[in-house]
Every structure is written in C-alpha cells, then in structure tokens.
Amino acid sequence: MRDQQPAPVPARAPEPTHGGRRISTREAADLLGVKPETVYAYVSRGRLSSRSTPGGRGSTFDPEEVAALARRNRREPAESTPAAGKLSVRTRITLIDGNRYYFRGVDATELAAHHSYEEVAEWLWTGVLRPGVTFTAPAASVEVARRAVDSLPEHTGPTDRLRVAAVAAATADPLRFDLSEEAVLGTARTLIPTLVAALPPKWHDRRDDGPLAHRLWVRLSGREPSEASLRALDAALALLVDHDLAASTLAVRVAASARAHAYAAVSAGLGVLEGPLHGAASGLAHRMLLDVLDHGTAVPVIADELRAGRRVPGLGHRVYSGEDPRARALFALLEEIPDAAPALAAARDVVSTTARHAPLHANVDLALAVLTASSGMHASAGETIFVVARTAGWIAHILEEYGESPLRMRPSGHYVGETPPRPLPER
Template sequence: MPKAAPPPENLYLSAKEAAAELGVSLATLYAYVSRDMIRSEPVPDSRAKRYRAEDVRALKQRRVAGSGPTSPQFEGGRDALTAALNYGGAPVLDSAITLIADGKLHYRGSNAMALARSSSLEQVAALLWGCRDVQPFTRDAVPHMTPLLEKLAADLSDAPRIERCLSLLPLAGLDDPSVYNMTDRGLAATGARLLRFVASVIAGVAPSADPVHEVLARSLTFGDRRAAELIRAALVLCADHELNASAFTVRCVAGTGATLYAAVQAGICAAQGPRHGAFTSRVESFLTDIAHRQDIEDAVLNRLRNGDLVPGFGHPLYPDGDPRASTLLDLMRANHGDDPAFLRVQRIVNVMAEAGGVHPNIDFAVGALSVTLRMMPGTGLAIFVLGRTAGWIGHAIEQYRSGQMIRPRARYTGEAPK
C-alpha cells in the first residue's frame, strides 16, 4: 500500500513556537493542553510533542478579541455561538450563586477563601441555596435507610465510592417521601438529606447529623483532627465554580423537572470524567509516582522539556493563580508543613513557578491533600464530589425557580438536504 502523505508543515507548531505565538510560557501552554484547549500529539520518532496550529491561533484570536459582550466575537454568527460555550465566552445562563471575577471567587457575594477558613460545608450549602429564613440542616434532616437500601449499600461496600453513589442515589430518591416538595423549604430540606446521604455513602457509614467533614475524616483518616479541618476547607473550596460542565449538566436535568436526586446523579456522572473532577486522580498518580524520585526538580523539568503534562497547574479563569489552591495549600502548610509528602508537593510547586510562572489549581491542591493525608487513591474525587454536591443542589434549585427548560440550538454542519 502507498505510504500516507505527511501532514502539512504548517499544521503543527513546536512547543516553543506555540508558546511564542500565544506570548505565554511553556508551562502555561501545557496548562492550556491539560484543559483540552489545544490539541497535542507525539512527534514521530521523538519524545517531543507537537501542537495543532489551528487550536493555538483560535485561542490567540479569542484572547485578542477579549471576553466582554461588546467584543467582535459576540456580534453574532459562528464565533459568537462557539465562544459562548468556551472559557471566556458570554454567560450561558443568569445565576446569582457564584461570581468569578478579578482572580477571586465569591459565593453569593461572600469570599469563598474566607469561608474556607471558618465555615462548614453545611453553612456554605445554606448560603448557596439562598436559605435566608430557614436552617435546612436540622437534627431531623437525616435520610432514612430502608432495609432494601441498607442491603444494597452492604453489597456495594467494596465498590469505588463514586460508583456506590451512582448506584444508591436512584433508590434513595424513591425512598424519600418529600422529594416532590418543590417549595423553598421543601427543596432545602431535601437538599440537606441528600448532602448527608452522599457523605454517608462516600464514608461507608450510616447517615447522621454530624458535620460532613467530620464524617469523612473519621472514615478516611482515622479521626485526625487536623485532617478534619483540612477536609472541611477543601469541601468548601470545591462547593461551586459557576457554570462548569457538571453544574450545567445538573441545570439541564433540573430544567426538565427531574428530582434533586436525579440532578445530583447527573452531576456526579459529569464530574467523574477525567477532564473534570477526576483530574484529581491524575494528580494523585503523578504525586505518588514522583515520591520515589530524589531529583524531583529534575523530574519535573524533564517533563516540561519533553512537552509532557504536569497535571494540576494553570487555570484559564485564574491567570495569576487559582486562589482556591493557594488557600488550601496555605492551610496544609500550617498543619502539615513538615510532612515529607507535603514537602515534595512544595518542591513541585516551586519548580513550576520558577520554570514557567504557572501556579497550581484546585485539582492539584485536592490531589495533594489526598496524598499528604495518606488517603486511598480516588479520595480526591470523592472530596470534590461531596463538596460540589452543595453547589449542584443550589444550581438545581435556581433552575427550578426559573421555570425554564434548557434547550440550546445546534449549528448544523452535515450534508445539505436533498
């Protein structure tokens, strides 16, 4: 068979060419790749990577055009439709829950980093849900476990935590007699039971009215009080992040009139993808692998030199650094700063900052927390899912109150009708 023609030379850029085209460091380029904003592939017969020129130039055009509603890309047509669904595009939906602006994150006007230093996930959940005159997390707001649900939970005790949630949530929704109460009080009460149920499934214990971070700490870290405070902060920092993939999925499901249980289940399905919440597992694997190296700095630099991803660095919405990550790492430094695992984490953060001026994101911080506390692989995703459950419930409630069903239009690119 004849050999395939080689790809055009202008189809790809080297790492240095792509970074120069964008005017960013190599580390920032790799962060764009990790977020699937630029496609990369191996160079034949080499360890280096090459980058799709069209992706680089499309990203450059979006950055030059800007992200405001008066920019040329929002005048209409194909560019407007595409930009609205990517980082930096126009908001897809109105929401009063979370604001990301000027490198900061706010939950209903309150600084999320300040909340992480003092508030429980339950307190933040009530804030996200807009509970002004009602306290949803009462001693009575504990989900009831029927014999069938208890048996299924026991049968699934050896299954991964997230799969247990996905298996048990449909049955729990059927067993919740108030799930169709769509009043403000009813939704808040259902949300409280649902959050506590997810915490119990992840921890592998019976539901209780105890603070969810303590429930997790007892199960995952054998009651380390310092660990409980770090888990509490991580849950709060993961609670919401505006209209990300999982939150938008939740709103689509809630818009159909499905129950809170169904909406949260949809959010978990989206979050367990390796480009979203499960990215923390890639960080855990990386930190575990590099723990056996003495030359950590050289190992990281070699990855950068070869165009390989260092997972958990850079974020398109936080060019100067993810404040969620810096907050959680600061708290870890204060509590476990002399721990060998955390010292390795700090060395990686330092060399990434020095080599390319790029900073860790929340995926890295949560993965680092899991490894530093010697928790089982996959715990970072479990923490992310439990924290984000609070935000998902808030988005579902907001969507119910809007009375709207989300139905975007597709831009047809197929064959013309015959």
Template sequence: MAQQGDENYLTTAEVARRLNVKPATIYAYVSRGQLTSVRARGSRGSLFAAAEVERLASRSVEHPGVVERIETELSLLQGDELYYRGHPVRELATTQTFESVAELLWTGDLAPSEPFAAPPELVQLARSAMAVAPPGARMVDLLRIAVAVLGAADPLRFDLTPASITAASRQLLAALAEALPGATNDGGIGGAPADGGIRDAPVGGGFATKLWPKLSARPAQARTLEAALILLADHGLAASTIAARVAASARANLYSVVSAGLGALDGHYHGAATTLAYQFLDRALDDPVKALSDELRSGQSLPGFGHRIYQHSDPRAEVLFGLLEGEPVMDRVHDITAKVNSFPNSDLALAAMMHAYDLHPDAGEALFALARIVGWTGHALEEYAEPGLRFRALGNYTGPAVT
C-alpha cells in the same frame, strides 16, 4: 394589564409573575434582546408587549434559541478570587462550617446551621445500594448508585419548592456520607474498610467529622477537610453544573439533577483531575525530577497546575496549602512548584491533603462530588425559577444531503 394604542402591555411585576422569574431577570431578557421594553405613558416604569411575553413564555423544545448567558447569584470568579454570594471563599473556608456555607448558597443567609441528618432507614438503604457495586468500584461509583436508589425511594421527589429541595439535599448528603464504607459515627462499621480494620469516628460533630473516617484511618483533621468541602462547593458554571442546570430546566427532581452532575463529573477533564494530580504527586514524592520529566514527555498538561479561568493563582489551592503548611508533603509541593512555569491549582492542593493524611486514593473524587452537591442544589433552585426547557442549542447539520 395596560394598553397603548392597539396593543396590550404588561408591567414588570406582571411579566415576572407570568414567566415565574425575578424582576431582575426581566431586564436581563431585555439586554439579550429576548424582550423589548417601552416607557409607560405618564410613569417611570417599563411596559412589555403581552404578545411578546407570551411568545417567550411558550418556548418549548422546538424553539431553536440557545441560552448564551446564565444568571447566577451563587459564585463569582473575579481577579483570581472566588466569592459565594459576595463572601470571599478564603474567609468562608476558615471561619464557617460546611453546613452554614450550604445554607448561604441555597438561601442567601449566612448563619449557624445544624449538622445534616438522615433517618437511619435511609442510611441503611443507601448502604445496601452501595453493597451491590462490584469489587474495585470507586467511592464516587457508590455515591452514584446510592443517589439513584434514594431518589427512587422518595415519593415526594417531584416537589420542587425551595423548602422541599433544601430539605432533601440536607438529607441526601447526610445519608451518602454515613453510608460510605468505613466507620460510622457511633463506632459501628458501615461496610468493610479497604484495609479490613476497624476505625473509630468521633461521636457527634458536623458533616466533615462524620465523613473523615470514611476517607482515612488517620486521626481526624476535620477542620482541614471542612475547608476543602467549602472550597469545592461551587465554582461557577463548570461542566457538571451546566449538566445539572439542564436537568433542572427540564424539571428533573433533585436526585436526577445530582445524577446529571455526577455523570459530567466522571470525565477525566473534570472530577478525575484530582486523581491524576494525586498519582502525579505520588510519583513525585519519590523522584520529583523524573515525575516532571515523564509528564512533560507525555505532551499532556501537567496535572495539578494552571487553570482555564484563574490567571496567576487559584485561591482554593492557596487556602488548602496554608492549612497544610508544616506537613512533610508540602516540602515536595514547594520543590515541584519551583520547577514549573505555572501555578498549582485546587487539584494539586487536594492531592497534597490526601497524601498528608493518607486518604484513600479515590477519596478526592468522592470529596469533590459530595461538596459539589451543595452547588448543584443551589443551581437547581435558581433554574426551577426560570422558564422550563430554556436550553436548546441550534445544531448545524453536516450530514448527507436530503434526497
């Protein structure tokens, strides 16, 4: 600890250790006015008043401050393009496996990765948990139930070290995919398929190969499914990701972080948008003009078109449409887009994939949820490295006057 005048100061490295953050985060705090740096005498480094650092370190839920900017190294949305840690998602979706992209988001390393795996007893536990859902429950409802049960069964869930978190996420994803109703990877049945039949799944393969028979009875198109999973793995600070980061800031375990994300994803403005696009495209397959007319008359935004961030095109949609070109459904997609003064987004592209390969009507939301678990895990890892409980909005009270 250095001393200038009557005040004690800490170096950047000392502040980083005290706050348990990266040095780059320290300078972000400076730019936001949360810390003040001074030039060290006789040195090119910066110093920080120890008292000010302690005030920042001691922030609690009583602090009225709000985090206005969240630093993330995971994804960048810029110029109608999406990047994961600097890699264009267009390229990742067509050259990498889902597992490799997950490792990229979690660790920063892009390298071949082994398929995710889970012990048989955890798969059976997840399957048993899903079995308690009432008839008509959606696939994403089954995922939500299973995540809670698998979390309760993990005695080490509060180990928040990066190695433990990534290992738990790999196992969680594998257990969820294998436990969903449909054919298992060994040809057995993990619950009754919606059509009552028996479907065979290819032996071996990665996450997309194992997931396919849970979504469709058609011959596997695992490469297209893998591309969709990669494209949906992360997308900046979406509502569900904010929810997941808030939970991680409170030091919730990974299963609770994923549950928080799933809760936000359930809204019709977020995860359900895929189902709305699927239903719209289903009507448009019979009569595109009437389907468009009905939607326009409702006064609601057209499902599957436009985006809050992208201005001219959604790169995720363009990749999926490219992989689906030649499928009959794409003729109808082209007909519709030619009549709309907007661009199609990933929801319409996912809906087109669902129709092209006869995926279950609720498969889009489940696919979205499973893919985004990768992103939520990456954001949880980032949040665990930040000061805890740093999200605290200042409420503007508008109730009755105090008497």
C-alpha cells in the same frame, strides 16, 4: 456588521394591553424594540418562552413576560449572542472575578475560613447563615443507600458509589417530585449526609452525627484525625462547594430545566464529574506527588509526564491567570499540619520545576492531593471530597433553575452535514 444593529430598545417598555391574549412574534418584537429574528434568539437562549400557533406556522408569547424582558434589557448589559458561540446563564450564586471568587457576593475563601461546610452550603442555598447547622439523614434513606452501595463490586470507584447512593436515596423518598423550594432544601439537607453515610468506613467509627467533615474523614482515612486535619477537610469542602458553570453544574441545570427532580439532577452532575478533566483530576495529582516523594525530587516525574505528552496534574486553571484562590487557602491550612510537610514540599517542587518551562500556578487539585496523600487516603479520596462538596452547589443551581422558564436550556444545533433532501440509501 456594525451597520446592522437591531432597533434600539424603547426608553420605557410599554405595559401589555392585549386583554389577556397571547401576542405574535411581530408584536413581541415591537414591544422589545428588536427584529423578529432576535425574538427567536431569545427563545433559544431561554430568555423567553413561546407556544406554537395552531398549525405550527408561528409562535405566540405571553405579553407580560415580554414586557418583563424589555425591562430587564434596560437594566442588564447585553449577553453573548448565539453567534458568539458562548452560552451565558444568569446566576446569583457564584462570581469569578480575576483571581478571586465570591458566593452570593461574599469572598468564598473568607467564608470557608470562618464557617463550616454546612454553613456555607446554607448560605449558598438561602443567602442566610445558620451558625452551628449540621446535616443529618433519615435512617430509611441511609439504609437503602448502604444496601445498594454494599452490593457493588469491591473495585467500584467513588463516583459510581455516590451515584448509586443518590439513586437509591431517591427511591426512598416518595415526595421527590415536589419541586418547591422548601421540599428541595429538605432533600439537600438529607441527601448530602446520606451520600457520606453510604460509604464504607475505614475504621470502627461509623458515626452518622456531628460535623460532616468528621463523618467523611472516617470513610476516607484509617488514621485518627487531628483538629487541624479536620479543619483542612472541612475547608476543602467549603471551598469546593461551587465554581460557577463548570461542566457538571451545567449538566445539572439542563436536567433541572427539564424539571427533573433534585436527585435526578444531581445524578446528571455525577455522570459528568467522573472525567479526568473534572472531578478525578486530584487523583492524578495525588499519584504524581507519591512518585515525587519516592524519587526525592520532581524532576524525573515531570520529565516523564512531558515525555508522555501529558499535562502536569494540578497546575494551571482556565479561569485563573494566577494561583487558584482555593489552592492558596487550602495550602495555608495544610501548613499547620506537621504530617503534611513532605507532601507540601513535593507540591512546591512540582510547581518550581514546571515553572522553568511554563508559568503555571498550583490549582485546587494539587492542594487537595496534598491533603489526601498526607492523610493516608486513597488517590480517589479527592474525587469523593469533590463530589460531596459540589453536591451542595448543584442544589443551589437546581433551585435557581427551577425559578426559570422550563426547558430553556435548548441551544440550536449548527448543522454541517449533507444538504437534504438526499435519496433513500440503498440496501
């Protein structure tokens, strides 16, 4: 209620004067100018770390950490409380604002328009652009990843292949438990090209050097790429690098909070990504576009989707009220590719047909489906592109999370079960 606000934060947070000893919950609350319950809320949300006192009847806190939090509270707007039911994580990586998004404060679509995927990844990791940078993988890492992927059944999906490649690459890296920034950046620059190199090629060109987009193309399409096609693929990778706390990214941060090494944290993201509401969404849009091309119109295809109670793939996004900026940027590049014209027309037909009933805009999954369907790629190619691209974003979040207090991603459950204590169940 409005009349039950916590005590105001002092205008100037006092410096700790406790002779190096840890302080009690009451002392921490006094320093912060809040109630003891709020101190525990800070702990559950990862803003403070605590230790149990001997006997486990209370908690102690680092006075310097408490003072630092008090200073931050004066500078930052209040975050959502646990009662609000919304997890909030401070990040300097990606901002989504209206119908635009930014990487470290720079418009992401502009970055993708002027820089390669590798350059955008470096910007996301370090805040520094490295013109002309390319990622290469050690031969030993590629060898073990290829052997592992080649042993999988032929019907194995792309995310399974990439997950196995990531685990295999980890086994080839005895220094994977080094969580320093320099070591993790080294892992990032070799893991991504290893994932690409582990995929079987579609034709004779199994190159492992040059721009990453070209190396990925030959593993997704059996056609010779045009410059415009490679540019579209490279831009798609750059546009998809990160998108704030998507489900897979949150999983990665949870793993990093527990100090899992980078390969393991990436594997956590891969486990979440495989759902049809996340990384696999473009495959559904790809198949829909092929159906529209077969019918010559979107009307019966959309009707079948709605009749089956399914949402139309590639339309709408929970964080954008208008068109997904990633879709807009990718569609503009696809218009420069003559072979993409039929799929582009089919996509526009889908949007206009659906707009008669619901004001939904195209999202990046539909644009990605145009790219894959017009390039002779399998429906699962969009998922592969998504995984390779997003791995760079996951690394950025891993690095950021390693700089936070460990195990802070520990929300409290809201128990709604039977009231204890209950009698022991009978056999």
